[in-house]
Amino acid sequence: MKKQTIQITVNGEKHELDVELNALLINVLREELSLTGAKYACGNGQCGACTVLIDGESVLSCLTLAVAADGAEIVTIEGLAKPDGTLEPVQEAFLDNAAIQCGFCTPGMVIMGKELLDKNPLPTESEIREHIKGNLCRCTGYHSIVRAIKSCIK
Amino acid sequence: MMIETEYLAPRNIDQLFEGIRGRIGQVKFMAGCTNVLPSLRARAISPGLLVDLTGLEEMAHIRKVNRVISVGALTTMTALVSSEIIQKESPILASAARQLGNPLTRNRATIGGNLADASPAADMAPPLLALEATIHTAGPEGKGREIPLDRFFLGPNKTVLGEDEIITRITIPKPEDPWKGSHIKFGLRNAMAISVASVALMLEMKENVCRKARVALGSLSPTPIRAYLVEKELEDREITDEVLERCTVAVNQEISPISDIRGSADYRRQVAAVLLKRAIRQAHMGRK
Amino acid sequence: MKTYELGIKLNGQAVSAQVHAHETLLDVLRKKLGAKEVKNGCGKGDCGACTVMLDGTAVNACLTLALQANGREVTTVRGVGTEDQPHPIQESFVRHGAIQCGYCTPGMVVSAKALLDRIPNPDRGQIREGISGNLCRCTGYNKIIEAIENAASKAQS
Numbered sequence: 001m002k003k004q005t006i007q008i009t010v011n012g013e014k015h016e017l018d019v020e021l022n023a024l025l026i027n028v029l030r031e032e033l034s035l036t037g038a039k040y041a042c043g044n045g046q047c048g049a050c051t052v053l054i055d056g057e058s059v060l061s062c063l064t065l066a067v068a069a070d071g072a073e074i075v076t077i078e079g080l081a082k083p084d085g086t087l088e089p090v091q092e093a094f095l096d097n098a099a100i101q102c103g104f105c106t107p108g109m110v111i112m113g114k115e116l117l118d119k120n121p122l123p124t125e126s127e128i129r130e131h132i133k134g135n136l137c138r139c140t141g142y143h144s145i146v147r148a149i150k151s152c153i154k
Numbered sequence: 155m156m157i158e159t160e161y162l163a164p165r166n167i168d169q170l171f172e173g174i175r176g177r178i179g180q181v182k183f184m185a186g187c188t189n190v191l192p193s194l195r196a197r198a199i200s201p202g203l204l205v206d207l208t209g210l211e212e213m214a215h216i217r218k219v220n221r222v223i224s225v226g227a228l229t230t231m232t233a234l235v236s237s238e239i240i241q242k243e244s245p246i247l248a249s250a251a252r253q254l255g256n257p258l259t260r261n262r263a264t265i266g267g268n269l270a271d272a273s274p275a276a277d278m279a280p281p282l283l284a285l286e287a288t289i290h291t292a293g294p295e296g297k298g299r300e301i302p303l304d305r306f307f308l309g310p311n312k313t314v315l316g317e318d319e320i321i322t323r324i325t326i327p328k329p330e331d332p333w334k335g336s337h338i339k340f341g342l343r344n345a346m347a348i349s350v351a352s353v354a355l356m357l358e359m360k361e362n363v364c365r366k367a368r369v370a371l372g373s374l375s376p377t378p379i380r381a382y383l384v385e386k387e388l389e390d391r392e393i394t395d396e397v398l399e400r401c402t403v404a405v406n407q408e409i410s411p412i413s414d415i416r417g418s419a420d421y422r423r424q425v426a427a428v429l430l431k432r433a434i435r436q437a438h439m440g441r442k
Numbered sequence: 443m444k445t446y447e448l449g450i451k452l453n454g455q456a457v458s459a460q461v462h463a464h465e466t467l468l469d470v471l472r473k474k475l476g477a478k479e480v481k482n483g484c485g486k487g488d489c490g491a492c493t494v495m496l497d498g499t500a501v502n503a504c505l506t507l508a509l510q511a512n513g514r515e516v517t518t519v520r521g522v523g524t525e526d527q528p529h530p531i532q533e534s535f536v537r538h539g540a541i542q543c544g545y546c547t548p549g550m551v552v553s554a555k556a557l558l559d560r561i562p563n564p565d566r567g568q569i570r571e572g573i574s575g576n577l578c579r580c581t582g583y584n585k586i587i588e589a590i591e592n593a594a595s596k597a598q599s
Contacts, residue, residue, distance in 0.1 A: 098584030143539025144585060160444050161463035161509050184507070191505050192486040194464060204463050206510060232499075256575030258553070259487055261499045262506070345574035346488065 006070040010035065011079030019066045026050045026061040029076060037077035037107045048135030051108035052076050058115050060134075077107035080114065089152050090114050097148035101139035108135045113149040122153055157194065163206040170205065171294040171318070177203050178318045185228055186262035188255065189271045213266070213322055216240060221328045227266025227321040231255070234265065243328050246281040246337035246354050253277065253339045256346050266321040269306070272313045272377070273348075279303070279378030280354035281337050283370035285326040293319045307377035333358050336436040338429050339372075342416060349373045350417045351425045353433040357388070364388045364438075374409035374426055381408045384430065393438045401434065402427035450511050452477065453521035461508045468492045468503035471518070479519050479548050483577070490576035493549035494518050500556035502575075519548035522555050531555055534593035535586070542580035550576045554590045563594055 001020045008015050010033060017032055029035045029052070041049035043062050050062040053075040080088045090113040093099070100106050109132060116123055116131040123131070128149050129142075137145060164170035174181050180202035184190040193199050207213065207228060214228040216237045223243055225234070234240050234251035241248050254260055254268070254277040268278040269289065282303050289301040293316060303324075306313050315321070329335065337354040341347025352372035358365040367388040369381040383404040391397050411422035445460040452475060459474040468485070471477040471494070483491030485504050492503040495517035523529030531554050534540075541547050550573060557564060557572030564572065569590050570583075578586060 098582060098588070101582040139580070139582065141539060141542040141580065147539070157462075157464040158443055159463045161446060161507070163509065163512075186505075187507060187510070188487060188502075188505050191466065191507070195466075195485065204507070206507065208510060255487075256490070257556075257572060258490060258493060258500055258502050258575040259505065261501050345571070 004067050004070075006067055008066075008069055008071070009073045011075060017066075021065070021067060023066040024062055025052070025064040025066045025069050025074075028066040029061060029074075035076050035078050039104055039107065041104065046136070047105075048108045048112070048132075049105055051111050051135065053111060053115065056115075058112055075111075077110060080110065088114060090117060090149065093148040093151045094145070097144050097151060099140060099144040099148040105135055105137040105139075109137065109145055113145075113152070116149065117152055123149075125150065157197070157200065159194075159201055160203050161206065162203060163209050165209045167210065167292055167322075170207075170210070170320075174203065174205060174318060175294070181205055181317065183207055183270070183320055185264045185267050186230065186259075188259045188263045189267065189273075207266075207320065215323075218243065218328065221330075222325050223328055224323050224325050225265055226323045227264060229265050231260035231263050231265075232257075235260070244281070244285055244326060244335075246284065246335040246356070247278070247326075249337040250277045250281045250339065250352075250354065253341075253347075265324060269303075269324070270313060270315060270321055272307050272311050274310050274376055274378065275349050275352075275373040276378055277339065277349065277352070277372070279307070280352050280370040280372040281335075282324065282326065283378060283380050284335065284337075284354040284356045284368045285329065286368060287324050287326045289321055290323045290325065291315065291319045292322045298322070304380050309376050329356060332360065334437045336433045338433050338436075340425055340429055348416065351411075351422055351429055353426075353429045355433050355437055357434070357437045359438065362392045364391055364393060369430070371405070371409060371426065374411045374422055376410070379408065381405055381430075383408050388434070393434060398431045398434060401430055405430050446509055448508055448512050450513070451515040453517060454515075459508075463507075463509065465508045466504050467494070467496075467506040467508045467511050467516070470508040471503060471516070477518050477520070481545055481548055483545070483549075488577075489546075489549075490553065490573075491546055491549045493552045493576060495521075495552060495556060498556075498559070500553055517552070519551045522551055529555065530596055531558070531590065531593040534589040534596070538585045538589035538592065540581060540585040540589040546576055546578040546580075550578065550586060554586075554593070557590070558594055558597065563598055564590075566591065 003018050003020050005018050026040050038052050039049035041047045045060045045063040050060055051058055052061045054072050112132050128146050162173045164173055182201035183205050185207045213226040215226040216239050217224045218239050231251040231254050235248055265278050268276050287303040289306050292298045333356050335356045339349045339352045341349045351374055355369040357367050367385040369384045371381050372378045384401050387400045387404050405426050406423055411419045413419045448461045449458045457475055461470050471480045481491040483489035487502045487505040494503045497514050523532045553573050553576050561568055569587050
């Protein structure tokens with residue numbers, strides 16, 4: 001399989017990587033860069049556990065070829081907290097609202113929550129539920145996740 | 155699922171022994187049913203007659219008469235925990251009662267049932283052994299006897315009770331100052347845990363010297379036991395690190411733990427040593 | 443096989459049934475008295491799904507012989523509150539997302555009621571201990587604890 005060199009910025013750090021043409025972004029992030037926050041769960045875009053931000057927009061990294069991300073700025077869950085460890089408000093909210101049970105859906109959920117609140121600081125409950133429609137959770141029943149995101153509304 | 159059995163709920167001792175006459179061997183006594191019902195439904199036992207003891211109301215009591223505390227066999231864990239007498243006079247018993255099962259089973263499980271079932275892990279046994287309890291029984295024709303608890307257990311789920319004999323009450327001599335006690339139950343979770351190991355002890359302290367010791371262990375042998383070798387290491391000695399180490403050597407000579415789903419024998423040996431030291435220190439520091 | 447007459451007050455109503463000696467209160471409530479709100483989880487006192495009150499004391503119905511309830515009052519979750527007149531505990535459970543599959547809920551609500559009857563204003567530790575006989579595989583318990591805390595403080599105000 002042919003390889004290509006790509007340049008990506010991940011959580012503010014520049015990387016130059018040689019990747020195979022069919023390499024998925026999720027695998028490059030997890031295996032080449034050891035950023036295991038994004039999860040490989042369904043592998044076909046149905047569950048949202050692999051969600052990352054590419055140039056500020058949420059994307060399913062299991063359906064994205066690494067080469068397609070060449071030149072892009074990528075943010076994973078690991079890039080949300082400040083360097084001194086201070087958490088984003090939406091991360092604190094997840095902790096305060098029992099919105100994390102097994103934790104597997106959480107990175108994707110948090111990123112979607114952050115994306116929504118950045119775009120729309122006063123979402124309705126409907127809008128919250130609509131925005132996380134692509135992220136499955138088998139544990140919490142969603143109630144506490146929605147409540148966590150809601151609690152970030154000032 | 156059909157189980158052939160009959161039911162009898164006597165109102166007093168005479169009715170009880172009248173009702174079981176000629177049927178010894180078929181009888182299963184039950185009160186809180188927290189051990190008996192699961193056995194029955196698993197068909198581990200198949201009694202022809204279930205005798206419900208809960209109508210024998212005089213067997214549910216907690217009394218202090220002079221220097222003796224009497225606890226009726228039908229006293230539930232909840233009653234023990236909330237009893238001012240038990241909290242004040244024998245807090246290690248309250249500690250064990252509080253940690254048995256969960257709030258629902260504690261509302262029904264009885265002290266008599268826990269002892270008669272005689273699990274090696276019986277929660278009530280270690281504190282009662284450390285408190286030098288006596289079992290009082292009743293049999294047919296007014297027979298009955300008093301059995302020191304350290305002679306009561308014969309093996310896993312085996313006691314000296316005859317088939318037509320029931321526990322009526324348990325008595326303990328009221329501990330006087332300067333006796334101090336401690337109790338530790340160690341399980342794999344905070345509730346609904348069959349203990350992996352448990353320690354209960356009473357120490358008579360004079361300043362820093364332990365005059366007398368009563369040490370009891372649960373889940374570490376085929377029956378709950380008194381650790382006489384450990385007691386010998388403690389008596390007439392100051393509680394020092396060296397003495398504690400000698401106790402941990404002694405305890406391993408007394409116990410014969412098994413490996414089961416809750417832990418290996420080796421693990422239990424290590425835990426026994428840790429819990430013993432911890433319990434001795436706790437009692438020594440005066441925390442009853 | 444021999445049967446016996448059982449008479450109880452079920453959620454305030456006098457009812458009776460013919461029962462066998464070995465039948466548990468759980469068996470009889472569900473199969474002979476139509477009280478299907480009482481759930482059979484494990485059948486051996488390990489899960490609390492069958493929690494009911496016997497003369498106001500919370501017990502596992504699966505660990506109680508039906509005949510031991512003779513002449514006594516049995517309260518199920520329906521006796522705590524109904525659709526038309528829910529108890530504040532039940533309303534709080536709904537508000538806090540404390541019900542996912544719902545199977546533990548009847549028992550959980552009865553245990554919660556028993557707890558608040560004993561301790562009207564419990565702290566979190568007391569709530570956790572109060573429901574320690576009721577397993578839930580779905581919610582992670584936090585929402586249940588919050589629901590009970592909230593119901594308690596509402597009752598106080």
